[in-house]
Amino acid sequence: MSTPNQNIDIHDEENYDPTVWVPKAHTHGTKDIWLKFWILLGLTVIDVAFYFLMAPSMARNIIFIALGVVKAVYIVGTFMHMKHEKLSLATMIILPMFFIIFFLVWMMYEGNFWGTF
Amino acid sequence: MSTQTISKSNTWKGGNSPFNVSYGKLMMWIFLLSDAFTFSSLLIGYGAIRYSFPSTPIEQIEELELSFAENVQAKFANGADAHHGEFFIPALRDAGVFSESQWPSPDLVFNHFPFAHGLHLPLIFVSLMTLILILSSVTMVLGVEAGQRGDKNGVTKWMFWTIVGGFAFLGCQAWEWTNFITAGATPWANPYGPPTFAALFFLVTGFHGFHVFSGVVLNIVIFINNINGTYERRGHYEMVEKVGLYWHFVDLVWVFVFTFFYLI
Numbered sequence: 001m002s003t004p005n006q007n008i009d010i011h012d013e014e015n016y017d018p019t020v021w022v023p024k025a026h027t028h029g030t031k032d033i034w035l036k037f038w039i040l041l042g043l044t045v046i047d048v049a050f051y052f053l054m055a056p057s058m059a060r061n062i063i064f065i066a067l068g069v070v071k072a073v074y075i076v077g078t079f080m081h082m083k084h085e086k087l088s089l090a091t092m093i094i095l096p097m098f099f100i101i102f103f104l105v106w107m108m109y110e111g112n113f114w115g116t117f
Numbered sequence: 118m119s120t121q122t123i124s125k126s127n128t129w130k131g132g133n134s135p136f137n138v139s140y141g142k143l144m145m146w147i148f149l150l151s152d153a154f155t156f157s158s159l160l161i162g163y164g165a166i167r168y169s170f171p172s173t174p175i176e177q178i179e180e181l182e183l184s185f186a187e188n189v190q191a192k193f194a195n196g197a198d199a200h201h202g203e204f205f206i207p208a209l210r211d212a213g214v215f216s217e218s219q220w221p222s223p224d225l226v227f228n229h230f231p232f233a234h235g236l237h238l239p240l241i242f243v244s245l246m247t248l249i250l251i252l253s254s255v256t257m258v259l260g261v262e263a264g265q266r267g268d269k270n271g272v273t274k275w276m277f278w279t280i281v282g283g284f285a286f287l288g289c290q291a292w293e294w295t296n297f298i299t300a301g302a303t304p305w306a307n308p309y310g311p312p313t314f315a316a317l318f319f320l321v322t323g324f325h326g327f328h329v330f331s332g333v334v335l336n337i338v339i340f341i342n343n344i345n346g347t348y349e350r351r352g353h354y355e356m357v358e359k360v361g362l363y364w365h366f367v368d369l370v371w372v373f374v375f376t377f378f379y380l381i
Binding site: 068 | 132133134135136137138139140143146149150153154157160161162164165166167168169172175240244247248251252254255257258259261262264265266267352353354355358361362365366368369372373375376380381
């Protein structure tokens, strides 16, 4: 393995070299991480509660998908650090997923009518 | 290397990182987006196929759950396991609960728990698997946080627990598959109902499980590199963050696999 060139500053904004450049790392602490863990655990418990207390229906399915999206927001936002990234990056990654969620619900509903035309 | 000074006033004119992330991290995000499309196509297909079959009527499930309670008492009375093995599936097939023409309720398929033979415990084991994966995601992000502070021993400690969590999840997955396979399920046959159910279960949980396996391998690589001081010499722990992104993505996919296969 080659030793890194000591003359290159990996954080240098003025002499930007895309092969080595990384932004300066800074921590956001662990408090938020544990808070999000308890929220995710709580949401999973709510999932299980809905499963046993509510009769199966398309409305219940949409509740499960909505809870899944809320969990996704916490995982992507906090664990994957997306809430601290630039808005342009977050938009590029998250916007396509809205179409996916729409398509998930749509095709589930559509499946009801397969073979019944 | 060029040393010309480039104006930073225009984000998209070169000479800087428009997204303010390194090249590797940007590529990891784009890979994860494409991987999300792959998993979405599988889950969209699952949703459509699952609802092209009628569901198991709720009355049938409730009736069965009452008889499970009696079976547990019968088991302790005569030592026979009424829930498992030769009795359970043929009896439910005869009753018309498991048939090729209706989608089996996951309640009645995935209702086992280790060391609790004969008990009807739907959703408990898979909730445990979800907890394991969320916990290993937390230990991963704590490892990333340690890396941001340049704390080499912290990274070692949290990466270790992340790897343990990954193996625990894979073990649970193997146990779940073993139960399903020993009941007679294959990608083309399913004693609980339509063969498509088993085919989709093996395809989607298998694809996810392989992602978990790859993630564990990557985590081990990071763990060993960190012990060897690779990141300390490099001056930053961004590799931990990049592999962390992948690991959180695997957790995120599980949230939706759990939703679709066990709740819906």
